[in-house]
Amino acid sequence: MHLLVNETVNPLKGQFVVPPSKYHAHRALILAALADGTSQIHGLSDAGHVHHTIRALRKLGTEIDTDGDVFTVRGGPFRPRGPVVSVGSSGTTLYFLTGLASLAETPVTVVGQRYFQRRPIGPLLKALSGMGVRLSASDDRPPISVQPHRPTGGEVSIPGTLSQWISGLLLLAPFATGPTVVRVEGELNERTYVELTIDMMRQFGLRVHADDDWRQFEIEPYQRARPATVTLPPDVGAAAFGLAAAALHPCDVTFDGLSTLSAAETDHPEAELLDIVARMGLPMERDGSRIRVRHDGIGLAPVELDCRDIPDLLPVLSVLATFADGVSTFDNVGHVRLKESDRVSAMLQLNRMGGHLELANDRLTCHGVTDLRGTRLSSYNDHRVLMALAIAASRARGCSRLTYPTAYRISYPRFLAEMNGVGTNMSVVAGPVRPRRAPTTIDQRVRRWAGERSDETAVVVVPDGRSWTWRELDEQADRLAMRLLDLDVRPGEAVAYQLPNWGEFAVVTLAILRAGAVCCPLMPIFREREMVGMLSRSKARVLFVPDHFRGRSYRAEAANLNVEHVIVVGEAELADQVVDRAALAARAPSPTGLAQLLFTSGTSGEPKGVLHRMDALTRAAAAQAAHLGLNENDRIFVPSPLAHQTGFLYGMWLSFYLGVPQILQPVWNGEVALAALRDHRGTFVQAATPFLADLTAAAASRAEPTDLRIFVATGTTVPRALAEAATSTLGAAVCGAWGSTESCLGSLGTPADPPETAWGSDGRALPGVSLRVTDDNGAILPPGQEGNFEVMSECLFEGYLDHPEWTKEALSADGWYRTGDLATIDTGGYVRITGRVKDVINRGGEKIPVTEIEQLLHTHPLVHDVAIVAMPDERLGERACAFVEAEPGLDLDGMKQFLDDQKVAKQYWPERLEVIAALPRNPVGKIKKAELRNLVRSER
Helix, strand or coil, X not given: CEEEEXXXXXXXXXXXXXXXXXXXXXXXXXXHHHCCEEEEEECCCCCHHHHHHHHHHHHCCCEEEEECCEEEEEECCCCCCCCEEECCCCHHHHHHHHHHHHHCCCCEEEECCHHHHHCCCHHHHXXXXXXXXXXXXXXXXXXXXXXXXXXCCEEXXXXXXXXXXXXXXXXXXXXXXXXXXXXXXXXXXXXXXXXXXXXXXXXCCCCCEECCCCCEXXXXXXXXXXXXXXXXXXXXXXXXXXHHHHHHCCEEEEEECCCCCCHHHCCCCCCHHHHHHHHHXXXXXXXXXXXXXXXXXXXXXXXXXXXXXXXXXXXXXXXXXXXXXXXXXXXXXXXXXXXXXXXXXXXXXXXXHCCEEEEECCEEXXXXXXXXECCEECCCCCHHHHHHHHHHHHCEECEEEECCCCHHHHCCCCHHHHHHHHCCEEEEECCXXXXXXXXXXXXXXXXXXXXXXXXXXXXXXXXXXXXXXXXXXXXXXXXXXXXXXXXXXXXXXXXXXXXCCCHHHHHHHHHHHHCCCEEXXXXXXXXXXXXXXXXXXXXXXXXXXXXXXXXXXXXXXXXXXXXXEEEECCCHHHHHCCCCHHHHHHCCCCCCCEEEEEECCCCCCCCCEEEEEHHHHHXXXXXXXXXXCCCCCCCEEECCCXXXXXXXXXXXXXXXXXXXXXXXXXXXXXXXXXXXXXXHCCCEEEEEHHHHHHHHHHXXXXXXXXXXXXXXXXXXXXXXXXXXXXXXXXXCEEEEEEEECCCEEEEECCCCCCHHHHCCCCCEEXXXXXXXXXXXXXXXXXXXCCEEEEEEECCCCCEECCCHHHHHHHECCCCCEEEEEEEEEXXXXXXXXXXXXXXXXXXXXXXXXXXXXXXXXXXXXXXXXXEEEEEEECCCEEEEEEEEEECCCCCXXXXXXXXXXXXXXXXXXXXXXXXXXXXXECCCCCECHHHHHHHHHHCC
């Protein structure tokens, strides 16, 4: 994955919410853990490194709870909950806790990410040993084994290279059995961080005497930390990136939570930044309890800075200096090269963008330039490098890509959301960066097939047998596109069409794209109420309809829809339409332009208008073809409505991409489908599980072979009994899958998967797709744990039409799509959807595994289909109600006996049974559980 940053062309406007200081949070949490009693820390920090400290302290036995924005810490003796304590990727946690682990009651081994293997900490370990800590480490690197033994104190020396080494010694010294003297060798860097440590220790009742020159510290033994209440100040270091963005672009932005204008007003160790950006010319003013920055563009003054005390600010300050009017110098940068990465070398990448930076000895010189150009950059998995280079890229011409795109979560989890919230253009994209040929649009592929395969079948409709060759499809699309130009259809305008699975659907789709417009397919089942709302929201002036279909006069109904132009497909007037190739060439769609506006046919709630780009749809089709090994020898059977993403993308669009025939079935019937597969040699179909069930039933009564080799079942997990029957009856591989209108397919099985995996899962991630499961706080869960299913893909939608708030809610802070599903992902990467978040049944605090129980009931001999939903209960909150399509004879007692025989916990049994003639479904076969929930509530 990469962080994609495009040039910001408009002024920034909005707000940054400055998070609490992580520096204060680390120290306050650790000292609270050492204090015997309860402490409260106000201003909860979401920084990733802070969470590493929390997890490490909990592993040492400390109780830490959160309530709103308050940490409650119950401190006391360290009683480890295991022999290993991980510090994750947090150097601060490693340096502070290694010595303090000696206060634990049992031996502890301190470990961290592999990165620490490149960061020997011999000086710190030597000084700790000099204080009487019993530890051992290979090559002065983690893992570090620490024995339980209170330090003895003594006189030790430590290089002043890193403040965290000094702070680690000072935090431990008060608990020694003898007095401790810590002397600093060489220059003292980062003095402000050491000052913060001592100030925080005083709040918890611990005393440290520092000499005036801060080169020697004396600490009395046998001290006891006492509980305290601490309020975390705003993190100036995080605010630095918003202030830098505000300096580089015209803006009107506020910084909520930051009310200080100078270093003198806060004890944050990076507070000097406020004075520096003011000297460089950034206009800041107080606006109540926040800072406001507004200007129409400013020139930045160069600076001369000593980085000894502000090493972490070098990345962002070097970006500002790159745009300053003159030469800036940063002295004493040696220790900046010992951070999460060699930050000095990392920022020299600005030269690849057109910057002019020079490193000589211990000085970094930045010559100001007028502009930069986008390029590929490495963040070295360093949060400050990533954020600083992203700010620079926002001012660079073109596009930049940065590695390790989520590193910002280490210190500033809301960085991406807040930057985009004020108007920058940053996004996380999946897949490696590879050189690509100029992308082709799907209509260009059709033109290619019209030339190479002109007389081969492109579309055939069953059972009537109407068909189009590639040449006919191409020519008719051109004539219809000209008709749209005659109607003054504008580039980017939505054109609506309410058509069944006819060949005309494919013609209209191509015509809309060639006119530079956006396809807005509408389901044939929609009536006036749905049509009026969707046409109004899409602002479509043109609507294509059939004359009649399944007993309805669409022409007559369209007359009541207040649409400017209604075109009835199949009318002869298009036959004489003159094609102006130059006019069509001028409207040629862009690979990155919007191509589709698709209203969700969801099972509940108001339909959402999902916007997709041309290239996203084509990448989705290409990814499926690659995943399944589809090629030019396949023939795509399309029983799902073309106006739904399953039929549109994984039927028609896939056929366009591969250049193979699509076999369209307008009215579903299992017998007709079986005959179509046989007569037209269909090899592939993607459709919902009910289609598979009907096709299997039809095939069971006949011994006629087909060429079908893959059936991708979507909408719900395929019951194992059905998968087994379909595989043996149809002779095709049945592959589970998960997808959504917003994300396209995210996971998919393959014919090579073993049956127990293919039939019991929703497959694995497709090429270019990343999947994860998180808890309700956004933390990624390990394999096998159920949580919120999230997707990152190059096929994600562009947003919801006219509802940016819905779009924002659907995406996590780091750009992952929140599917609303619950899932597990095993160690092999196989996904198992376990239910919808809103479908969870909470029975007195016990969550019922709805999908698992539904799967079991599918194997009951009397059950055809089942859906379990929550029904309100005054005592338990919710109980489970099973709606079942079944043969006569099924009752509640019989269902319970069946589940008892299956050894299912009684708490999971449905406590009400409703036998129903037919479960309510949306047009593609997904059960409308919202209707069932409403039904069971109304019958209470």
